[in-house]
Amino acid sequence: MTTTPLHLAVALDGAGWHPAAWRATGARPADLFTPGYWADLVAEAERGLLDLVTLEDFLGPQSAAFHRPDDRTDQVRGSLDAVLLAARLAPLTRHIGLVPTANVTHTEPFHLSLAVATLDFAATGRAGWRPQIASRAADAAHFGRRTTPQLTDEEARDPERIAARLRPLFDEAADVVEVVRRLWDSWEDDAEIRDAATGRFIDRDRIHHIDFEGPHFSVRGPSITPRPPQGQPVVASLAHASVPYEFAARASDVVFVTPRDLAGTAAVLAEVDAAAKTVGRDREDRPLLVLADLLVLLDDVPGEAARRLARLDELAGAPLASDAEIFAGTPDELADLLLDRHAAGLDGFRLRPAVLPHDLTAVTRGLVPALRRRSAFRGAYTASTLRGHLGLARPESRYARKR
Amino acid sequence: MSTPARKHRKQVHLAVQLPAIHNVTVWSDPRSRSQIAFESFAALARTAERGLFDFFFLAEGLRLREHKGELYEYDVAGRPENLTVLAALAAVTDRLGLAATVNATFNEPYDVARRIASLDHLSGGRAAWNVVTSFDAFTGENFRRGGFLAEADRYTRAAEFLDVTRRLWDSWADDDVRPDPARGHFVRADAGRFAHTGPHFDVSGRFTTPRPPQGHPVVIQAGESDAGREFAAADADVIFSKHNRLDVARAFYADVKRRLAAYGRTHDELKILPTATAVVADTDAEAAAYADEITRAQVGPETAIAHLEAVWGRDLSAYDPDGPLPDVDPDPDALVLRGHSIFRTGRAETARRWRALAEERDLSIRELVIEVHGGQNFVGSPRTVADALDHFVQTDGADGFILVPHLTPHGLDDFVDRVVPLLQEKGVFRTAYTGTTLRDHLGLGPAPTRRQEGAAS
Numbered sequence: 001m002t003t004t005p006l007h008l009a010v011a012l013d014g015a016g017w018h019p020a021a022w023r024a025t026g027a028r029p030a031d032l033f034t035p036g037y038w039a040d041l042v043a044e045a046e047r048g049l050l051d052l053v054t055l056e057d058f059l060g061p062q063s064a065a066f067h068r069p070d071d072r073t074d075q076v077r078g079s080l081d082a083v084l085l086a087a088r089l090a091p092l093t094r095h096i097g098l099v100p101t102a103n104v105t106h107t108e109p110f111h112l113s114l115a116v117a118t119l120d121f122a123a124t125g126r127a128g129w130r131p132q133i134a135s136r137a138a139d140a141a142h143f144g145r146r147t148t149p150q151l152t153d154e155e156a157r158d159p160e161r162i163a164a165r166l167r168p169l170f171d172e173a174a175d176v177v178e179v180v181r182r183l184w185d186s187w188e189d190d191a192e193i194r195d196a197a198t199g200r201f202i203d204r205d206r207i208h209h210i211d212f213e214g215p216h217f218s219v220r221g222p223s224i225t226p227r228p229p230q231g232q233p234v235v236a237s238l239a240h241a242s243v244p245y246e247f248a249a250r251a252s253d254v255v256f257v258t259p260r261d262l263a264g265t266a267a268v269l270a271e272v273d274a275a276a277k278t279v280g281r282d283r284e285d286r287p288l289l290v291l292a293d294l295l296v297l298l299d300d301v302p303g304e305a306a307r308r309l310a311r312l313d314e315l316a317g318a319p320l321a322s323d324a325e326i327f328a329g330t331p332d333e334l335a336d337l338l339l340d341r342h343a344a345g346l347d348g349f350r351l352r353p354a355v356l357p358h359d360l361t362a363v364t365r366g367l368v369p370a371l372r373r374r375s376a377f378r379g380a381y382t383a384s385t386l387r388g389h390l391g392l393a394r395p396e397s398r399y400a401r402k403r
Numbered sequence: 404m405s406t407p408a409r410k411h412r413k414q415v416h417l418a419v420q421l422p423a424i425h426n427v428t429v430w431s432d433p434r435s436r437s438q439i440a441f442e443s444f445a446a447l448a449r450t451a452e453r454g455l456f457d458f459f460f461l462a463e464g465l466r467l468r469e470h471k472g473e474l475y476e477y478d479v480a481g482r483p484e485n486l487t488v489l490a491a492l493a494a495v496t497d498r499l500g501l502a503a504t505v506n507a508t509f510n511e512p513y514d515v516a517r518r519i520a521s522l523d524h525l526s527g528g529r530a531a532w533n534v535v536t537s538f539d540a541f542t543g544e545n546f547r548r549g550g551f552l553a554e555a556d557r558y559t560r561a562a563e564f565l566d567v568t569r570r571l572w573d574s575w576a577d578d579d580v581r582p583d584p585a586r587g588h589f590v591r592a593d594a595g596r597f598a599h600t601g602p603h604f605d606v607s608g609r610f611t612t613p614r615p616p617q618g619h620p621v622v623i624q625a626g627e628s629d630a631g632r633e634f635a636a637a638d639a640d641v642i643f644s645k646h647n648r649l650d651v652a653r654a655f656y657a658d659v660k661r662r663l664a665a666y667g668r669t670h671d672e673l674k675i676l677p678t679a680t681a682v683v684a685d686t687d688a689e690a691a692a693y694a695d696e697i698t699r700a701q702v703g704p705e706t707a708i709a710h711l712e713a714v715w716g717r718d719l720s721a722y723d724p725d726g727p728l729p730d731v732d733p734d735p736d737a738l739v740l741r742g743h744s745i746f747r748t749g750r751a752e753t754a755r756r757w758r759a760l761a762e763e764r765d766l767s768i769r770e771l772v773i774e775v776h777g778g779q780n781f782v783g784s785p786r787t788v789a790d791a792l793d794h795f796v797q798t799d800g801a802d803g804f805i806l807v808p809h810l811t812p813h814g815l816d817d818f819v820d821r822v823v824p825l826l827q828e829k830g831v832f833r834t835a836y837t838g839t840t841l842r843d844h845l846g847l848g849p850a851p852t853r854r855q856e857g858a859a860s
Binding site: 022080081083087092107109111114122217 | 479517547
């Protein structure tokens with residue numbers, strides 16, 4: 001077994017990741033748009049000492065299809081802005097990282113930077129952000145400012161074809177992250193001087209224009225928000241293909257990947273390594289953590305999780321399909337599987353509970369103790385920031401280094 | 404709520420702004436704490452809620468100010484993204500309204516509608532949006548489109564923006580989410596569908612966020628110019644006014660309230676709240692001395708020169724702030740202060756007025772700037788301040804006030820502890836929250852009936 005720490009995240013989304021989750025026993029479908037529902041979930045995740053939770057977001061109603069909206073009424077539709085949801089949860093938690101998704105195709109890099117920095121202040125150093133491109137052309141009409149490619153049904157089935165078609169959006173997304181990161185650095189940590197003798201509140205030599213100029217937009221800066229507690233909040237992205245691997249290698253601190261088995265794990269890790277080499281990233285200097293996504297159904301009784309999945313599939317009218325590997329079993333079985341994959345080189349896992357709160361509670365009260373019994377997971381939080389949980393140092397502002 | 408037949412005293416509405424900008428904040432005071440740490444926001448919000456205030460207000464500035472080509476150093480600077488910090492404050496308060504200034508120029512309706520609706524859900528119906536516009540290319544340099552909007556189009560864009568936003572809030576009915584697990588029905592078909600085509604926006608599709616608890620979150624507007632007043636009379640729930648001198652305030656109040664009828668709105672459907680400062684001490688004399696001290700701290704020697712430079716359009720750093728005004732004439736075309744709305748227009752006239760005032764009263768530069776700064780608005784013992792606030796409201800100068808404390812975050816403590824009880828004693832301020840939403844606090848009644856989509860404009 002490796003001795004590197006294992007990182008564990010949970011992805012929170014609606015009633016859970018199974019389309020029929022909202023119809024399961026214990027689900028709270030009427031509460032999905034209330035803060036109390038999310039507060040209960042994130043408190044449970046924090047009791048399990050998890051590194052972070054991610055919060056999904058959508059610029060259009062959810063859809064069973066990847067690339068276009070649908071008109072279904074039998075699944076959860078509707079969402080709250082994930083950054084604001086994370087902020088609402090920040091004062092209610094003390095340790096756990098909060099990583100909302102936010103779109104980068106139809107939004108302003110300047111506003112995104114302020115919002116995530118503000119989340120980091122509210123969470124005293126526990127903020128992250130998952131930049132997401134708009135992969136549905138229909139979303140563009142919500143803004144009426146531009147168009148984005150409409151994927152065909154054929155293309156939507158193949159991650160490589162999706163990524164190739166949307167490559168310009170990924171390139172633009174990398175520019176967005178670059179702008180956001182420069183803005184976070186634009187105030188050096190000691191820019192606020194409060195020097196009564198000279199009447200100066202700030203030292204302008206320690207606050208910098210960022211002067212970003214790219215093909216899609218230019219941003220002058222500096223930020224209006226001082227440097228956030230972590231300096232650089234954590235950037236995490238989800239990747240299934242070479243283009244998004246490269247995006248992650250350029251822009252992210254954490255990449256979520258979707259191998260289907262042990263062999264797939266090795267292949268994905270090799271692809272991430274190759275992407276890092278392609279973009280010239282020095283992973284000693286700038287670590288890139290790789291977490292594998294699994295959609296999980298967990299029950300202590302052997303066979304029960306599979307039976308539960310079958311019942312859910314029956315309600316949904318179709319077998320569960322996911323971009324990630326689906327695991328239905330006992331917490332102990334999952335613990336063994338995760339440790340095998342961890343030994344293969346993954347830094348950790350992002351688990352997508354099929355049903356909330358059932359499969360979240362099974363993670364925190366079943367899986368985590370199982371990992372602990374194998375001495376493979378923390379018994380208490382040892383850091384106070386998300387970067388700290390992930391073993392990432394707090395970087396100095398790039399502008400401070402230059403001065 | 405209001406029974407016109409019965410003679411009754413108007414109720415005072417109170418809000419507080421975390422200043423964090425301009426020279427109102429006396430950051431040099433040893434009691435002054437962080438303007439950006441969340442605990443400062445939380446402390447002030449809790450105090451406001453303890454004082455049963457209507458709402459907590461945040462202003463906005465999307466570009467750091469520059470003066471003579473460099474970042475302006477003398478004022479407190481560094482502020483949060485408004486909606487994000489208000490969403491966090493929703494977790495540490497239960498009743499207090501949460502009002503964000505959000506620019507209608509450098510945002511799009513779908514995103515703003517969604518974020519404000521989200522704040523309304525996350526706060527159980529306490530969200531408000533202060534609609535402001537911007538046109539300047541200086542601020543635009545931080546955004547995708549740059550300075551794309553002509554000054555003349557500010558209000559037409561804002562009005563259409565607001566219309567689209569409300570259309571999006573209306574795109575879900577209150578009962579569109581009715582999960583029925585047995586039947587497998589989660590949501591109404593077509594929930595969120597919208598379409599709008601206008602001069603500024605051509606948008607359509609499906610909105611993602613269910614109808615906010617307030618239906619329509621509260622809309623605040625500054626309503627200063629004629630076009631702004633008309634916009635506010637037509638569309639706003641609250642006016643954030645700068646008129647805190649009673650004579651001017653009464654004229655403004657009468658003018659704006661008079662415009663409501665043309666839009667089929669009653670007198671009570673638009674609340675007018677000027678920003679104001681209040682300085683309280685044991686006696687009137689002590690309060691007056693404290694107010695002078697605050698004003699002098701707000702207008703330090705560097706600030707005095709900088710304000711003069713902003714009006715004169717010239718570098719005046721060689722002048723003594725305690726000496727007379729410079730002999731040189733202002734340069735009416737030069738703009739040395741950017742990212743700030745004051746002194747942007749009419750500077751030649753301002754300079755003439757300042758020079759005349761300084762000569763007439765034999766004022767130094769700093770004395771002049773202190774004089775024109777206006778000092779503190781409500782100064783005195785708790786009784787004096789309570790009486791003056793009440794008088795201002797009862798004589799139709801305002802419906803209440805947005806207080807701007809000079810200290811972060813404890814600058815509201817004295818007011819809440821000493822003035823609020825006197826207002827309650829007079830029967831003009833609530834002794835407990837009687838509703839749960841900001842619309843309740845402001846006595847606005849329920850939001851207008853939902854407009855069905857299909858009647859697209």
